[in-house]
Amino acid sequence: MAAYVLACHGVRVLLLEAGRDYDPVSETPMFQLPADAPLRAAGTADKPFGFYDATVDGGWRVPGEPYTSAEGVNFMWWRSRMLGGRTNHWGRISLRMGPYDFKPRSRDGLGFDWPMTYEDLAPWYDRTEAFAGVYGSNEGLENTPDSSDGILQPAPAPRAYERLAGKTCDGLGIPVIPAHLAILTEPQDADRLSRMLWPNNETARRVTYDSMRSRAACYWATPCGRGCSIKANFQSTTVCLPPAQATGNLTTITDAMVREVTIDARGRATGVHYIDKKLRADRHASAPVVVLAASACESARILLNSRSSLFPDGLANGSGLVGKYVMDTVGAGVSGQIPALEYLPRHAEEGASAMHMYMPWWLYGEQAAGHLDFARGYHIEFGGGQRMPGYGAFSGIEPLTEGAYGQRFKEECRRYYGSFMYFDGRGEMIPNEDCYCEIDPEVVDQWGIPVLRFHWKWSDHELNQALHMQQTFAGIIEEMGGRVLSTVQTDGARAILAPGQIIHEVGGVRMGERPDDSVLNQYSQSWEVPNLFVMDGGPFVSNADKNPTLSIMAIAWRSSEYLVDQLRQGTL
Amino acid sequence: MPDHDREPERAPDHGREPDAAEGLTRRRALQVLAAGAAGAAAISAGACADGTESGVPGAGDATGFSGATSGGNPRAAGTPTDPDMVSPIIWWDLVLTEDELATLAALCDVIIPEDEHSPGAAALGAHAFIDEWVSAPYDGNREDLTRIRGGLVWLDIESSGRFGGRFTELTLDQKHAVCDDICWVENAAPEYQSAARFFDRVRDLTSTAFWTTAEGMADLGFVGNRPMPSFDGPPPEVLERLGLA
Numbered sequence: 001m002a003a004y005v006l007a008c009h010g011v012r013v014l015l016l017e018a019g020r021d022y023d024p025v026s027e028t029p030m031f032q033l034p035a036d037a038p039l040r041a042a043g044t045a046d047k048p049f050g051f052y053d054a055t056v057d058g059g060w061r062v063p064g065e066p067y068t069s070a071e072g073v074n075f076m077w078w079r080s081r082m083l084g085g086r087t088n089h090w091g092r093i094s095l096r097m098g099p100y101d102f103k104p105r106s107r108d109g110l111g112f113d114w115p116m117t118y119e120d121l122a123p124w125y126d127r128t129e130a131f132a133g134v135y136g137s138n139e140g141l142e143n144t145p146d147s148s149d150g151i152l153q154p155a156p157a158p159r160a161y162e163r164l165a166g167k168t169c170d171g172l173g174i175p176v177i178p179a180h181l182a183i184l185t186e187p188q189d190a191d192r193l194s195r196m197l198w199p200n201n202e203t204a205r206r207v208t209y210d211s212m213r214s215r216a217a218c219y220w221a222t223p224c225g226r227g228c229s230i231k232a233n234f235q236s237t238t239v240c241l242p243p244a245q246a247t248g249n250l251t252t253i254t255d256a257m258v259r260e261v262t263i264d265a266r267g268r269a270t271g272v273h274y275i276d277k278k279l280r281a282d283r284h285a286s287a288p289v290v291v292l293a294a295s296a297c298e299s300a301r302i303l304l305n306s307r308s309s310l311f312p313d314g315l316a317n318g319s320g321l322v323g324k325y326v327m328d329t330v331g332a333g334v335s336g337q338i339p340a341l342e343y344l345p346r347h348a349e350e351g352a353s354a355m356h357m358y359m360p361w362w363l364y365g366e367q368a369a370g371h372l373d374f375a376r377g378y379h380i381e382f383g384g385g386q387r388m389p390g391y392g393a394f395s396g397i398e399p400l401t402e403g404a405y406g407q408r409f410k411e412e413c414r415r416y417y418g419s420f421m422y423f424d425g426r427g428e429m430i431p432n433e434d435c436y437c438e439i440d441p442e443v444v445d446q447w448g449i450p451v452l453r454f455h456w457k458w459s460d461h462e463l464n465q466a467l468h469m470q471q472t473f474a475g476i477i478e479e480m481g482g483r484v485l486s487t488v489q490t491d492g493a494r495a496i497l498a499p500g501q502i503i504h505e506v507g508g509v510r511m512g513e514r515p516d517d518s519v520l521n522q523y524s525q526s527w528e529v530p531n532l533f534v535m536d537g538g539p540f541v542s543n544a545d546k547n548p549t550l551s552i553m554a555i556a557w558r559s560s561e562y563l564v565d566q567l568r569q570g571t572l
Numbered sequence: 573m574p575d576h577d578r579e580p581e582r583a584p585d586h587g588r589e590p591d592a593a594e595g596l597t598r599r600r601a602l603q604v605l606a607a608g609a610a611g612a613a614a615i616s617a618g619a620c621a622d623g624t625e626s627g628v629p630g631a632g633d634a635t636g637f638s639g640a641t642s643g644g645n646p647r648a649a650g651t652p653t654d655p656d657m658v659s660p661i662i663w664w665d666l667v668l669t670e671d672e673l674a675t676l677a678a679l680c681d682v683i684i685p686e687d688e689h690s691p692g693a694a695a696l697g698a699h700a701f702i703d704e705w706v707s708a709p710y711d712g713n714r715e716d717l718t719r720i721r722g723g724l725v726w727l728d729i730e731s732s733g734r735f736g737g738r739f740t741e742l743t744l745d746q747k748h749a750v751c752d753d754i755c756w757v758e759n760a761a762p763e764y765q766s767a768a769r770f771f772d773r774v775r776d777l778t779s780t781a782f783w784t785t786a787e788g789m790a791d792l793g794f795v796g797n798r799p800m801p802s803f804d805g806p807p808p809e810v811l812e813r814l815g816l817a
Binding site: 029033044047063219386395399405414 | 645647651652655660661662682685687690704708748758759771775780781785788789791792795796798800806807810813814
């Protein structure tokens with residue numbers, strides 16, 4: 001995102017990517033069936049989200065690039081080594097943080113406040129949504145912001161099971177509204193949007209216009225996680241990088257693993273050292289400004305590995321906060337079987353691949369009144385329906401079918417097809433000092449770069465929230481007349497998914513009001529090294545239940561504009 | 573507990589090169605696939621051209637996919653963590669013997685037999701898929717190899733003991749008599765517990781093998797994996813059935 005904004009402003013950008021070149025237009029396996037892949041496309045240690053997942057040399061482990069965890073900690077760190085990184089396979093869920101989410105400490109005394117307000121970021125959310133293409137609707141709900149008029153793409157029609165859940169949830173007082181996802185439901189209005197985004201910049205307007213025109217709307221088939229050869233969904237490789245390239249201001253070097261930011265005698269950044277992976281050789285790139293956007297923990301790793309006499313504890317780490325207050329999202333789920341959906345007439349339910357509807361957090365009042373034993377909210381992501389059968393189709397239904405095999409098993413599969421649903425909670429984690437990463441003094445990766453060691457401890461807020469999720473979801477399934485198939489836990493530590501598993505790790509390079517209490521200012525600029533910025537999830541101060549990618553992009557856009565202003569003023 | 577509709581399915585760890593005969597068959601099958609993908613992309617291009625005025629992807633996609641037929645994706649390293657997804661290969665040896673495969677094929681057909689709507693599981697290669705599965709060099713697959721090999725031996729011993737022949741030689745009623753004792757872990761007698769777990773695993777794998785083919789999807793009536801001009805939500809008869817009309 002930063003590369004796009006900076007290149008559009010005429011800044012010459014060198015983009016260093018730790019993985020290989022990757023082109024979704026020619027590489028995406030759009031229509032391949034599971035039967036066309038090894039192991040029916042099942043997930044393996046090599047491809048954890050399945051054979052067709054748009055992740056290269058990544059997943060929970062990267063070949064030759066380990067990380068470690070403190071004893072008793074099972075932090076899971078998802079990485080990928082490809083141009084565009086994790087934006088190629090992500091869930092595309094694009095929810096804005098709301099006014100409460102920027103000032104959590106002021107509201108309930110826990111965690112920390114951001115050095116900006118919702119109103120500060122709202123215009124950049126508008127720009128980011130307009131640029132990326134986000135479908136959804138404006139519902140005017142508490143702490144669930146509306147977008148400005150003319151920004152959102154139309155929300156897709158709800159599917160049968162989404163409407164059925166909606167009816168049930170109405171009765172339970174849980175709102176079910178159109179989800180916001182970075183997927184085009186209609187072609188972008190390239191003329192209007194490019195003028196809106198770049199009113200006084202002809203080059204930026206033209207490259208943005210051309211890029212938008214090259215994207216097709218969703219054709220309501222195939223899973224987004226594979227990537228999208230028609231560019232209907234957001235990947236930085238199809239949306240950010242092509243227009244940046246078209247400005248003529250972007251140079252990209254792939255297979256370039258950055259290990260250290262270099263500085264001069266005054267403590268200003270002068271560039272980076274990186275490993276040319278193909279030649280296994282160290283290289284240096286010089287630049288007047290360095291922007292790290294390597295993913296939250298990877299950026300913290302680079303800073304911690306950039307030690308010097310001026311910065312003995314790592315670059316820009318005078319506060320001692322680099323690597324600290326890492327957060328993930330609280331995740332817990334329940335699946336069930338809904339008899340009402342059995343033998344339902346067959347019809348197209350793939351839609352935009354991911355969810356069309358979701359449930360935003362709805363118990364703000366209960367929480368404020370002290371009726372809940374956890375401080376922050378969660379939203380519900382749910383799914384089901386008549387999807388393409390994949391690996392594991394009808395596995396484990398023995399308890400439902402009482403051991404059926406033969407003709408009866410075949411009939412039972414036809415009966416149960418499309419009748420399973422799952423509900424997943426995605427909740428806010430409150431940052432705490434026990435969740436951090438540091439350099440493991442004993443381990444380096446195959447490039448000789450010291451690796452991260454993770455520490456983690458949930459608080460009761462997260463554990464209790466996970467229990468509340470499971471109980472709520474079981475209640476919804478039962479209210480729908482369904483059978484709960486998951487074990488609903490009574491111990492929060494069993495209900496909650498592993499830290500890192502939701503792949504929403506943020507923080508570690510947080511922004512703040514003061515240099516002694518944060519690494520960056522509100523424009524993602526280092527307090528100590530003014531020509532050093534961090535524009536990934538690292539600057540996050542809190543981690544609201546809203547999936548972070550949209551906010552990462554909006555903050556990066558705002559910060560990039562500030563960077564350009566500073567360049568023009570000559571302060572960098 | 574399985575999340576039936578979720579994407580990530582866990583299977584586990586790692587290893588080498590394909591059996592000549594099987595590998596060849598596989599490669600031939602995949603050429604057909606690549607051609608199919610090119611065709612589908614061409615269709616999508618047409619569908620999009622209807623909805624958009626600009627020169628949206630289309631032709632480029634078709635070219636990209638058809639390029640696959642002549643050598644796959646040049647960017648992919650072709651390693652287990654960066655496989656060529658357009659022209660995939662099985663990169664490990666298949667280990668089951670002819671006899672084991674014959675027994676497995678017979679069992680797969682008992683689990684999912686042919687009927688008026690679709691073929692039996694063996695005709696769609698369920699036993700070959702299970703061979704591919706148990707031969708794979710990942711931890712969970714290795715565990716399945718032991719369980720399934722052991723179960724196949726047990727099946728023949730049990731068949732001989734009861735009916736004087738290998739499982740493949742039994743009548744359908746005789747096969748059912750054996751399977752009835754092992755088809756449900758919860759109800760299986762103590763002496764059949766391990767066999768019941770074997771059967772359950774084969775049923776799961778057979779089910780995956782069968783329903784993930786085009787024929788299996790047609791049997792279920794799956795509607796999708798092809799470009800649609802619009803998404804209109806559920807048809808009226810569905811809404812009526814659900815009381816949402």
